[in-house]
Amino acid sequence: MLDSALRVAPAAAACDHLTTAYRWMLLARLLEEKMASLYRAGKITGGVFVGRGQEALSVSIGMTLQKGDIFAPLIRDQAGRLAFGEPLLDSVRTYLGSRLGPMRGRDGNVHRGRPREGLLPMISHLGAMISAVCGTLIARRFKGEGGVIGATCLGEGGTSTGAFHEAMNLAAVERLPLLMIVANNQYAYSTPTERQFACAHLCDRAAGYGIAGHQVDGTDLEACLKTLSIAADQARNGGGPQLIVAHLLRLAGHGEHDDASYISEELKASPLGRDCLDQAAALLLERGWASQADLSCWRDEALQQIEEAVATVQREAPPDPNTEHWSALATERLIDGHALPPEAP
Amino acid sequence: MLDSALRVAPAAAACDHLTTAYRWMLLARLLEEKMASLYRAGKITGGVFVGRGQEALSVSIGMTLQKGDIFAPLIRDQAGRLAFGEPLLDSVRTYLGSRLGPMRGRDGNVHRGRPREGLLPMISHLGAMISAVCGTLIARRFKGEGGVIGATCLGEGGTSTGAFHEAMNLAAVERLPLLMIVANNQYAYSTPTERQFACAHLCDRAAGYGIAGHQVDGTDLEACLKTLSIAADQARNGGGPQLIVAHLLRLAGHGEHDDASYISEELKASPLGRDCLDQAAALLLERGWASQADLSCWRDEALQQIEEAVATVQREAPPDPNTEHWSALATERLIDGHALPPEAP
Amino acid sequence: MITYLEAIREAQAKALADDPRVYIYGQDIGAFGGAFKATKNLAREFPGRVLDAPISEDAILGSAVGAAIEGMRPIIEIQYADFSTVGFNQIVNHAATLYWRTGVPCPITIRLPSGGTAGSGPFHSQSMEGLYAMYPGLIVMTPATVEDAYSMLLEAVAIDDPVIFCEHKYLYYHLKADRLPTEALPAGKARIARMGRDLTVVTSGAMLHECLAAADELAQEKYEVEVVDLRTVKPLDTDTILASVARTGRLLAVGEAWPWGGVTAEVVARVAAEGFALLDAPPRRLNAKDTPVPYHPNLWGTHRPTAQTIARAMRDLLRL
């Protein structure tokens, strides 16, 4: 699953960590912009959900995790998925419902993953993936595979679910190497934080579980990479669950159907409103790690890669209801034949 | 609903707060012992769950709440129920399944209440009552009835439920006058606290919700009364939800079927293992607020009251399946007649 | 012209205006007006009575039980029916049992945006009416017309028991009417949506319209299909169904939910038990396939019954 990594950054090994991170962020941003335009053109049914403004945080997770680790991304983690090793094609195929995608057109958009490769496919119910990651880590413990960690993401709104609480507490009791990354992007769909929670900092919840807590400026790539690697090291070395709360702003609608007119101007103008991608670019330029020419060439490469992927997928066949195997069971002999509609063969 | 209060303490008004509290505790203890013996004699079907060792905490809740307040007790709150005004007969009738009881034999033992009088009947699912109390307080706010508070109880094990988290967070967001009393009696059925949570103190969760937290020695009646009244005043005066965590030990089995052989001797020998009822008696004697003679006469009065109640209820008719109205709906016209068994008229 | 969705909004506006005990609670329903805009402007028109909730379905529904005990009449909007699974316990074990246990009514209306639409996938498409109907203590409504969306929602708020109001997302915009109704059939009564003497089709929700289209198709073939719109699946208006089967002698039950159990099984089982002699042919069912609801429109269109597959089932049955 590293091929796309190599394609985006031929000299990745040599190239600076930050540059690689930036290029994944850029690829994610442009890919999601492409999906959004396909959505507006009516080429994508259902919804498109983008991570605009959250790429720095997300990519840091993907880059911090190692091969063999577990990752359960959520709806704003295109950057982290790419950095973790999810092929670019998985995203395009799932959005366009290609039968060749990991979800074979059965599930769509952000509901994708490769469980066998440690990438868990989210179900929509917020908070539900956290305990699943706990379970993968319990399994690794049973199998005697140490040094593994699992990371999962949630928005600040998702912290209000009972599922979040139960999973955090379970992780703490079992002292699992779990990274719980909460992106406080100030809104849950349209709901502002003051209608979502009343604590000073969501990070204050860490003490209530007896686990480590970290806060980070989600618009600052370097800070995100640093915080994630510190938390990951602690988890990997028996430090138990780590709660990482990043502060940022959703620079898009909840989905592409949403104009987000409810987002306050004050917040947009505040430091939270900074675009982490621009910030990262500025940093690279300032440090002399990249030139304007580099940036635009990376951009062109990314765009070309995206166009290729979309072109490929658009040539792929959609799922065929007639050849589709209409059963939800792995155990063929236990399929309830009589539960099929009368008119079915 | 004050009659039983008057009967147990004729001069309640004049009599000292602590004495009244002690006498409710004593009545609760002896009543539950009677229920336990009826259970052992096979006179009670189902289970018997007692609050032995938790009477000081529980009674403090009942005595702190005022008429018009809301109370959702749990399984170890016989003392608090009596002090809040639940008639002694409600308990006996529900345990024995009398059709004259508040639950009419439909529900049993601790699953009883008088919703119209602010006493909510628990469902078994732990944590489920907290949000219901939140709802009653939201209703009071809509109705413009200020100065009202609501209290509900849970064991430390119940704090691991998603329901607990969602309700605490909702209460904090709405800044409701909720008292959440957690009795940390060191075990959830057989499960010790180290398998239940990993935080230093459950009270540390208060900060995670942005609410006030209180800790108290649950074996010390005076401390419990003090802590509850402080928390109640704060809630009544707009201080928002209050989390009160009491430390004590369950001095009985989970239910009367359980010999509790798993409870560690260390804990029994520790200060947590003190019997709050003995402690309270000792205090009354020490302060000269009661004599040995008073204590034994109160005990005799309580026993007599209990014997009367049991004798009364044992003469009462059990529910009659033939006259029972087999419908779960308040709206008669919407009863699904065809859902009745064929052999029914 | 008023849509099914607007009718739901209007019904809530009227309920709020007519009864001070009514309030609405749910995610994003305040200033934003709801994920589907079913509460558009209501927060402004009724200040303090349309409240945004945290993402806490269990607590949202539990709070409604407490408020109902105190005499309020909460309307709860669950953003998608599929998410009611995380508030399930408060509905089936708390709200549904309160009256039977205590004699104190629990008037809550739980609005569940239900059913499939293209591209919604496994977790934004479910039809849960059959699930809730299994539990004692609940009323389950499945309005299939603009008129019913309006009048049944108003009745739901007036009913003293918890009502699961399964409003169908597919009908939100597709369905339009000239005006809101002034009178309506009461809950618990099914409606003959189309008269016919050859075959009785019993259905509800979005499937009603697929069935009516199929009936039109069969009319070309000179078959007169009678279509019964259940409106309420609990209680189930068995008398109306039996009366129709008495006229036609044939029964097809069509549902959008999964094939094991549910409304179609209950309908067929009741007719078989109570109207056996009325049947000239075996009763039949047509349901969705026994897998989660697929994302891709091609799969989704085959997963659920459509006018085409319903017409085929009708023909099969008429040929028997």
Place this chain on the structure above:
Amino acid sequence: MITYLEAIREAQAKALADDPRVYIYGQDIGAFGGAFKATKNLAREFPGRVLDAPISEDAILGSAVGAAIEGMRPIIEIQYADFSTVGFNQIVNHAATLYWRTGVPCPITIRLPSGGTAGSGPFHSQSMEGLYAMYPGLIVMTPATVEDAYSMLLEAVAIDDPVIFCEHKYLYYHLKADRLPTEALPAGKARIARMGRDLTVVTSGAMLHECLAAADELAQEKYEVEVVDLRTVKPLDTDTILASVARTGRLLAVGEAWPWGGVTAEVVARVAAEGFALLDAPPRRLNAKDTPVPYHPNLWGTHRPTAQTIARAMRDLLRL
């Protein structure tokens, strides 16, 4: 003599001994051995593989999904079936959908101590098999004998799909057998528990024994009642049911669950649709009453079907 409960304990011991991927997770199941002692001594015999869980049904079940993805085969004990409502979402929307969505199997066995016993009341008595059977992706077992409690639980652990194992609390101590079985019918196959030519009774769980007692009673009256023990309610062994009805011409479906929907509706609906011509009389159902399960033994004994009410239903049907 071994009881139904001991058989469940023995099956888990064997599963743990035979397969290193198996572990058990649930409340109070470790040193304490479980609320019903179904895991007695297992924590000692299999150190580190029988783990006490916090009171977090959602997380318990969610963790099982993750562990299954990693190749483990978790057995989850929910303390009472009734409490699975707070872990409902992880079962029906996560475990049940995983294989269909990703092609990765989700082998989890979820043990639900189910059904009514005297004095257990509304929240410790529920029969939820019909509820889970509605969802695609789940296998639902309802063992009614000591032999099945043992062999079906072993098979459940071996199956690559999530299995809802509805073990009946009423049978825990009441039911005894001489020895554990060495072979067994596979899951998905129903069993003729008693042969007869006059009437087919289809049932499962604790109701099997009420039905057998009723059949004995009718034998005095010279009626030969055939009793079918479903064993698995999803998949439902429709062929065996139809073959029996073909012999008897009469069907009575008996269940302990509530009357709307559920197993009896599915059984009657399938026979009516697929075996209509086999029926000499209307198929009938007998279920519990449509209220929560009452606490008082007098009420409970009337709420659920019993040998007596079943015998009456049999006579009614035989007279038709």
